[in-house]
Amino acid sequence: MAAESFRACWIEKDGASLQMELKQVPFEELATGEEYVRVKVDYSGVNYKDGMAICGIYGVVETLPLITGIDFAGTVDETKAGFKKGDRVIMTGYEMGQKFHGGHAEYASVKAAWLVPLPEGLSPIDAMTIGTAGFTAALCIKALEDSGFDKSKPILVTGADGGVGSVAVYLLAQKGATEIVPALSTDSKALDEQRWGGAIDVVGGPTIPTICSQMAYGCTLATCGVAGGPAIKTTVYPFIIRGVKLYGVDSVFASTEDRKLAWSDLAKVPPEVWREMRKEVALDDLQEVATQILAGKIRGRVVVNLALKGPQLAKAEVEQEDVEALKQQCLSLRKSLTATSK
Numbered sequence: 001m002a003a004e005s006f007r008a009c010w011i012e013k014d015g016a017s018l019q020m021e022l023k024q025v026p027f028e029e030l031a032t033g034e035e036y037v038r039v040k041v042d043y044s045g046v047n048y049k050d051g052m053a054i055c056g057i058y059g060v061v062e063t064l065p066l067i068t069g070i071d072f073a074g075t076v077d078e079t080k081a082g083f084k085k086g087d088r089v090i091m092t093g094y095e096m097g098q099k100f101h102g103g104h105a106e107y108a109s110v111k112a113a114w115l116v117p118l119p120e121g122l123s124p125i126d127a128m129t130i131g132t133a134g135f136t137a138a139l140c141i142k143a144l145e146d147s148g149f150d151k152s153k154p155i156l157v158t159g160a161d162g163g164v165g166s167v168a169v170y171l172l173a174q175k176g177a178t179e180i181v182p183a184l185s186t187d188s189k190a191l192d193e194q195r196w197g198g199a200i201d202v203v204g205g206p207t208i209p210t211i212c213s214q215m216a217y218g219c220t221l222a223t224c225g226v227a228g229g230p231a232i233k234t235t236v237y238p239f240i241i242r243g244v245k246l247y248g249v250d251s252v253f254a255s256t257e258d259r260k261l262a263w264s265d266l267a268k269v270p271p272e273v274w275r276e277m278r279k280e281v282a283l284d285d286l287q288e289v290a291t292q293i294l295a296g297k298i299r300g301r302v303v304v305n306l307a308l309k310g311p312q313l314a315k316a317e318v319e320q321e322d323v324e325a326l327k328q329q330c331l332s333l334r335k336s337l338t339a340t341s342k
């Protein structure tokens with residue numbers, strides 16, 4: 001008899017807070033309709049947004065109850081909407097794991113139009129080692145290529161040891177960038193020495209003014225993150241005197257064409273690079289991984305292997321106060337964003 005339910009990381013409201021539970025979820029929970037395809041999830045990623053959702057931080061969760069997980073790689077489970085049973089696919093973004101059920105589950109159902117076929121040469125586990133972070137790095141590099149950068153000059157990457165930054169550094173070197181500089185000082189003049197032939201920034205507010213003031217004529221800064229905060233205080237001079245371009249990169253609603261290009265670039269990277277970067281865990285480890293991500297204790301990428309049973313990860317010493325402090329920061333950021341958008 002066919003199974004009636006599947007295992008998933010489920011969060012729901014418990015009074016004023018969010019509660020996470022690993023449980024069997026009936027298949028009826030999954031979206032149906034002509035444009036939806038059911039996928040057996042092979043691997044999913046664990047991202048900062050997932051950490052927030054699993055630890056009960058409201059910031060990213062838009063609908064409840066919800067299966068978490070903003071990205072996955074899997075195998076199509078039915079022949080429908082342009083896909084055949086057995087096709088390998090990648091899913092990232094489109095607010096999965098925020099507004100509708102995500103990839104921390106044995107099965108998911110998503111719109112066929114959101115799926116990218118797994119490119120030749122890329123394994124599902126490598127695809128999720130790259131995940132949303134590496135995909136975003138590839139989009140940043142495409143932004144530099146589309147908008148103008150000079151790879152004979154040094155290229156700046158901030159947060160170079162993080163998920164986005166580390167993949168960006170690797171891909172830039174593949175593209176022939178001669179010098180990739182991961183460090184940055186935050187004090188600068190409105191127009192400083194023209195140092196960077198291109199830049200990728202994940203830090204946001206604290207670093208963007210300095211980078212803009214140091215960009216070479218006509219070159220591009222691709223910005224995708226807020227790791228250091230959102231507010232920017234700068235002048236227009238780099239833009240109107242040096243033709244500097246500030247290019248915003250969003251992975252969630254990136255076009256299908258950009259997705260395919262980015263993933264085919266990522267598929268050219270030797271698999272050893274990704275193997276060294278990842279830690280493989282089971283669904284049972286999600287609470288621990290989420291807590292460690294929020295406490296800044298994770299280096300590299302964590303990939304959930306849906307075939308693994310039982311916890312795989314040793315517990316780390318995490319100060320619960322660190323996670324509580326982060327919850328408070330997220331709540332006040334959310335309040336200020338809500339106030340701004342009114």
Ligand SMILES: NC(=O)c1ccc[n+]([C@@H]2O[C@H](COP(=O)([O-])OP(=O)(O)OC[C@H]3O[C@@H](n4cnc5c(N)ncnc54)[C@H](OP(=O)(O)O)[C@@H]3O)[C@@H](O)[C@H]2O)c1
Nearest residue numbers: 133136159161162163164202224225226227228249250251
């Ligand atoms: N636009 C999009 O579609 C998109 C997609 C994915 C990610 N993002 C965003 O991109 C950012 C980075 O994501 P990630 O996955 O790379 O995160 P990550 O793996 O946690 O890495 C963050 C990096 O930023 C550095 N950092 C953090 N705070 C900093 C500060 N105040 N000043 C300087 N460096 C700082 C960290 O350095 P330490 O290790 O020294 O702390 C680390 O190298 C996040 O804001 C994320 O939300 C955006």
